[in-house]
Amino acid sequence: MNAEIIAVGSELLLGQITNTNARxxxxxxxxxxxxxxxxxxxxxxxxxxxxxxxxxxxxxxxIIFSGGLGPTKDDLTKQTIAHHLGTTLSxxxxxxxxxxxxxxxxxxxxxxxxxxxxLVLAGSEVLVNENGMAPGMMYQNGDHMYMxxxxxxxxxxPMFQFExxxxxxxxxxxxxxxxxxxxxxxxxxxxxxxxxxxxxxxxQTNPTIAPLASAGEVTLRITAKTDxxxxxxxxxxxxxEEILERxxxxxxxxxxxxxxxxxIDLLKQQGKTVSAAESLTAGLFQSELASVAxxxxxxxxxxxxxxxxxxxxxxxxxxxxxxxxxxxxxxxAAAMAEAVREKFNTDxxxxxxxxxxxxxHGEEPAGTVWIGIAxxxxxxxxxxxxxxxxxxxxxxxxxxxxxxxxRTLADEDARKI
Numbered sequence: 001m002n003a004e005i006i007a008v009g010s011e012l013l014l015g016q017i018t019n020t021n022a023r024x025x026x027x028x029x030x031x032x033x034x035x036x037x038x039x040x041x042x043x044x045x046x047x048x049x050x051x052x053x054x055x056x057x058x059x060x061x062x063i064i065f066s067g068g069l070g071p072t073k074d075d076l077t078k079q080t081i082a083h084h085l086g087t088t089l090s091x092x093x094x095x096x097x098x099x100x101x102x103x104x105x106x107x108x109x110x111x112x113x114x115x116x117x118x119l120v121l122a123g124s125e126v127l128v129n130e131n132g133m134a135p136g137m138m139y140q141n142g143d144h145m146y147m148x149x150x151x152x153x154x155x156x157x158p159m160f161q162f163e164x165x166x167x168x169x170x171x172x173x174x175x176x177x178x179x180x181x182x183x184x185x186x187x188x189x190x191x192x193x194x195x196x197x198x199x200x201x202x203x204q205t206n207p208t209i210a211p212l213a214s215a216g217e218v219t220l221r222i223t224a225k226t227d228x229x230x231x232x233x234x235x236x237x238x239x240x241e242e243i244l245e246r247x248x249x250x251x252x253x254x255x256x257x258x259x260x261x262x263x264i265d266l267l268k269q270q271g272k273t274v275s276a277a278e279s280l281t282a283g284l285f286q287s288e289l290a291s292v293a294x295x296x297x298x299x300x301x302x303x304x305x306x307x308x309x310x311x312x313x314x315x316x317x318x319x320x321x322x323x324x325x326x327x328x329x330x331x332x333a334a335a336m337a338e339a340v341r342e343k344f345n346t347d348x349x350x351x352x353x354x355x356x357x358x359x360x361h362g363e364e365p366a367g368t369v370w371i372g373i374a375x376x377x378x379x380x381x382x383x384x385x386x387x388x389x390x391x392x393x394x395x396x397x398x399x400x401x402x403x404x405x406x407r408t409l410a411d412e413d414a415r416k417i
Contacts, residue, residue, distance in 0.1 A: 002035040004060035008068040010043035021066040031180040044074040067151030069134035071113040089119040127163040179232035188250040259402035266409040267298035275344035276302035277336040279353040315339035328364040337372030348375040
């Protein structure tokens with residue numbers, strides 16, 4: 001089976017929002033062996049949507065639509081598809097009850113146009129919307145399957161993952177098991193990783209191995225299709241062992257891990273706490289850690305010291321120090337890390353200072369970043385020379401700080417063994 005994803009909404013074409021739904025759906029389809037060859041975006045125009053559907057039908061078995069299921073006049077996806085397929089729309093009583101209950105709970109009157117959201121393609125399999133009002137639906141017509149999903153990601157993602165995806169798996173082949181396992185790497189570029197694994201990638205059949213790079217990280221998705229889960233894991237483990245023999249030094253986690261979640265897990269496992277002093281990242285590092293559930297067990301706190309005076313006031317550094325050392329320097333990064341560790345009484349601390357850009361800081365060119373790590377084992381500082389835009393550099397600095405934190409924790413753990 002191959003699929004095409006059609007995102008409906010003029011706001012996407014105007015650049016007002018980003019089409020994250022296509023990325024999400026494609027990732028999940030890859031896990032179950034459905035190929036996605038095209039992503040299409042079309043505005044809220046019935047004629048252009050009909051043309052887009054006709055093209056998609058010529059090259060895809062499964063056509064997935066996101067958006068255009070709401071109550072307003074420009075929400076025309078299901079009406080246009082119904083007209084194109086020569087079918088009708090019917091009221092789904094369960095969806096209507098859910099919509100009415102929502103307005104009753106909210107204490108707001110329900111206007112007639114909201115009833116429109118409960119309409120579905122006659123004869124379709126309805127996908128329940130637990131996080132919004134408009135239900136999704138799956139409709140089979142000849143050789144084509146049409147899937148309609150709401151546009152808001154907080155509605156689409158759980159609907160697809162927990163309602164639509166299991167149905168697709170059963171449709172594909174009830175006798176086969178499709179299993180995916182993701183390896184996550186940091187500190188190595190996509191090109192270098194692929195070069196080291198080129199012969200493995202060239203000979204892949206089952207399992208398949210798909211590399212993907214994003215924001216400094218590289219992932220490898222290993223997907224096996226067999227009769228049983230045990231057989232699938234044997235295939236995956238064999239490929240994984242071969243891969244890690246070559247690039248295992250850069251592995252930091254698996255599947256849903258992130259750099260932040262891995263750092264939090266290591267801190268919890270070791271019973272350690274962390275604090276941070278941030279200059280150019282202005283709290284982004286702590287925010288990234290705090291995005292992980294349970295971070296409060298290990299993250300004591302931190303400070304944003306965006307200028308020299310705040311470093312003196314908040315961290316207890318002295319004026320004379322900055323007469324000898326630049327704010328963007330190894331010495332400042334180390335001193336910040338040590339000071340915040342003492343201030344918040346933590347086992348380990350991280351500091352970030354640098355010139356995010358676009359301007360240089362004194363003799364330090366734009367993109368210069370120093371990351372300090374302080375613990376009972378000592379203090380280290382790492383110099384980075386980044387070359388992106390200002391905010392890209394700040395985000396990369398945070399990821400690199402998390403990476404150095406993970407490495408420090410792993411090294412300290414290894415020294416105890």
